[in-house]
Amino acid sequence: MRFQDKVAVVTGGASGIGEATVRAFAAEGAKVVIADFSERGTEVAEELNKQGLDAYFVKTDVTNEDSVKAMVDATVEKYGKLDIMFANAGIGAEGQSHELELKDWQRMIDINLTGVFLSDKYAIAQMLKQGTGGAIVNCGSIHSHVARNTIPAYAAAKGGVKLLTQSNGIAYAQQNIRVNAICPGYIDTPLLKDASDEARNYLVSLHPMGRLGKAEEIAKSVLFLASDDASFVTGTTLTVDGGYTAQ
Amino acid sequence: MRLEGKVAVITGAGTGIGKSTALRFAKEGAKVVITDINEASVRQTADEIVQLGGEALALRHDVGSEDNWVQVVEEAVKTYGTIDVLFNNAGIYVIKPLFDTTVEDWNRLMNINVTSVFLGMKHVIPVMLKQQRGSVINASSIAGIGGSPNHVLYGASKGAVRTMTKDVAMEFATQGVRVNSIHPGYINTAMVDYAAATTHRDKEALGQAVSPLGRVGNVDEVSNLVLFLASDESSYMTGTEMVIDGGAMAR
Numbered sequence: 001m002r003f004q005d006k007v008a009v010v011t012g013g014a015s016g017i018g019e020a021t022v023r024a025f026a027a028e029g030a031k032v033v034i035a036d037f038s039e040r041g042t043e044v045a046e047e048l049n050k051q052g053l054d055a056y057f058v059k060t061d062v063t064n065e066d067s068v069k070a071m072v073d074a075t076v077e078k079y080g081k082l083d084i085m086f087a088n089a090g091i092g093a094e095g096q097s098h099e100l101e102l103k104d105w106q107r108m109i110d111i112n113l114t115g116v117f118l119s120d121k122y123a124i125a126q127m128l129k130q131g132t133g134g135a136i137v138n139c140g141s142i143h144s145h146v147a148r149n150t151i152p153a154y155a156a157a158k159g160g161v162k163l164l165t166q167s168n169g170i171a172y173a174q175q176n177i178r179v180n181a182i183c184p185g186y187i188d189t190p191l192l193k194d195a196s197d198e199a200r201n202y203l204v205s206l207h208p209m210g211r212l213g214k215a216e217e218i219a220k221s222v223l224f225l226a227s228d229d230a231s232f233v234t235g236t237t238l239t240v241d242g243g244y245t246a247q
Numbered sequence: 248m249r250l251e252g253k254v255a256v257i258t259g260a261g262t263g264i265g266k267s268t269a270l271r272f273a274k275e276g277a278k279v280v281i282t283d284i285n286e287a288s289v290r291q292t293a294d295e296i297v298q299l300g301g302e303a304l305a306l307r308h309d310v311g312s313e314d315n316w317v318q319v320v321e322e323a324v325k326t327y328g329t330i331d332v333l334f335n336n337a338g339i340y341v342i343k344p345l346f347d348t349t350v351e352d353w354n355r356l357m358n359i360n361v362t363s364v365f366l367g368m369k370h371v372i373p374v375m376l377k378q379q380r381g382s383v384i385n386a387s388s389i390a391g392i393g394g395s396p397n398h399v400l401y402g403a404s405k406g407a408v409r410t411m412t413k414d415v416a417m418e419f420a421t422q423g424v425r426v427n428s429i430h431p432g433y434i435n436t437a438m439v440d441y442a443a444a445t446t447h448r449d450k451e452a453l454g455q456a457v458s459p460l461g462r463v464g465n466v467d468e469v470s471n472l473v474l475f476l477a478s479d480e481s482s483y484m485t486g487t488e489m490v491i492d493g494g495a496m497a498r
Binding site: 166167169170173174176185208209210213214217218220221224229230231232233234235236238239240241242243245246247 | 413416417420421432458459460461464465468469471472474475480481482483484485486487488489490491492493494496497498
C-alpha cells in the first residue's frame with residue numbers, strides 16, 4: 001500500500017483518466033478527494049466508500065479561483081492535509097485558428113491551463129504551510145510536445161502546462177515539492193466517445209503500438225510520479241503514448 | 248511482487264545503479280542474470296541476492312563483444328527459459344577536452360557505451376519476440392540531451408543511446424517489445440566521485456550546483472524508475488525518455 005495515510009486530490013476525478021487514478025490511489029490506501037464539475041463524482045465516491053476505501057466528492061470548477069481554493073480548504077478540513085495533487089481536469093476540442101472563436105480559445109485555456117495553474121497554486125500553498133513537501137502531477141499531453149493541425153488551442157494549453165510544470169518543479173524543489181507532468185497519447189476515454197469509427201481509426205494509426213491507451217495505464221504512471229519511488233524526479237514529463245512522440 | 252516470474256538481464260550489475268537494480272528486481276520476484284566485466288563484483292551481487300532468497304546468475308561480460316553477448320543470452324535462456332527484461336546499464340564516464348580526445352579514447356568509449364546497447368538489443372529482442380513480450384531499458388543520461396564542456400565523447404555516446412532507443416522502439420512497437428531510455432543526472436556512484444574530482448568540487452557542492460533539489464541522486468531512486476519501466480505498469484510506454492535529475496534539465 002504505497003499511499004497509506006496520504007491525501008490525494010484528483011481534479012476531473014469523476015471520469016476517464018481522473019476516475020481511473022482516483023480508483024488506483026484509493027486501492028493503494030490513499031484518502032482521495034474527487035474534485036469535479038460533474039455530480040458523477042458523488043457516485044464514484046459512494047462506490048469506493050462502500051468498498052471500505054476512502055473518497056470524498058467536492059464539486060469544483062477549476063477555472064474559478066474561489067472554487068479551487070474552497071476545494072483545497074475542504075480537503076484539509078476533511079482529511080487534515082494535502083500530500084498529492086493530480087491536476088487532471090481538461091477538455092478536448094478541434095478547430096483551426098482562422099475560424100476558432102475567441103470564446104472557444106478562452107474556454108480551452110481557462111480549463112486546460114488556468115485550471116492547472118490554480119490547482120497547483122493552492123496545493124503548493126497548502127504544502128508550504130504544512131512544511132511536508134508533496135507531489136504534484138499535472139496533466140499534459142503528447143501535444144505538450146508535438147502539434148496536430150486541427151487543435152491549436154489544445155496544443156497551446158498543453159504546451160503551457162509543460163512549462164508551468166518545469167517552472168513549479170524548479171521553484172519548489174528546495175521545499176521538496178516535486179512537480180511533474182504526465183503526457184498521455186490518445187486514451188480510450190469519454191473525451192473520445194463521440195468520435196466516428198473513421199476518426200477513431202485515424203487516431204489509432206498515429207500510435208506506433210497500433211492501439212489507444214487505457215485510462216488505467218495512465219493512472220499507473222501518475223501513481224509512480226506521486227509515490228516516494230519518484231523522489232529524484234521533478235520538473236520533467238513522463239510520456240505514455242504508445243510511441244507517438246518517438247517517431 | 249511487481250516482476251513476479253520474470254527473467255531480467257542487467258549489465259554492469261557489480262556496482263552502482265546496476266547492482267541496486269539487480270537487488271530491487273530480485274526483491275520484486277524476478278530471476279536476474281547479472282553481468283559485469285568485473286566478475287568478482289557481480290558474484291558479490293549474486294551472493295547478496297541469494298541471501299535475500301532470490302535467484303541470480305552471475306556472468307563475466309564484456310558488453311562490447313558480440314561473442315560474449317551470444318554466450319550471455321544462451322546461458323540466460325538455458326538457465327531460466329526466457330528473457331522478459333533487459334537493462335542495458337553498463338557504461339563508462341570520461342570527461343575530456345575535445346583536443347585531448349584520441350581516436351583510441353573514442354573507439355573504446357563507443358564500444359562500451361554504444362556498441363553494447365546495440366548488441367544487447369540485437370541478441371535479446373529475438374528471445375522476447377518468441378513470447379511477443381519484453382521491456383528494454385537503456386541507460387542514457389542528461390548528457391544525451393543537453394551539452395556540457397568536455398563531454399563530447401560521453402555526450403555523443405549517450406545521445407546515440409537516446410536515438411537508438413526510439414528507433415528500435417518503432418521497429419518492434421506492434422510486437423509487444425517496449426524500449427525506453429532513462430536519463431539520470433548526477434547519481435551517487437563512482438561516476439560522481441570522478442566528476443567531483445575532475446571539476447575540483449566536493450560531492451555536496453556538485454549536487455547543490457547541478458540540481459534544483461540540491462543534491463545528487465541515490466542509486467535506489469534510479470532503480471525505482473527502472474523497475475517501473477520494466478514492469479507491466481508502463482505497458483503503454485515505448486520510445487520515451489525518462490529524465491531523473493532532480494530538476495536539472497527543467498531550467
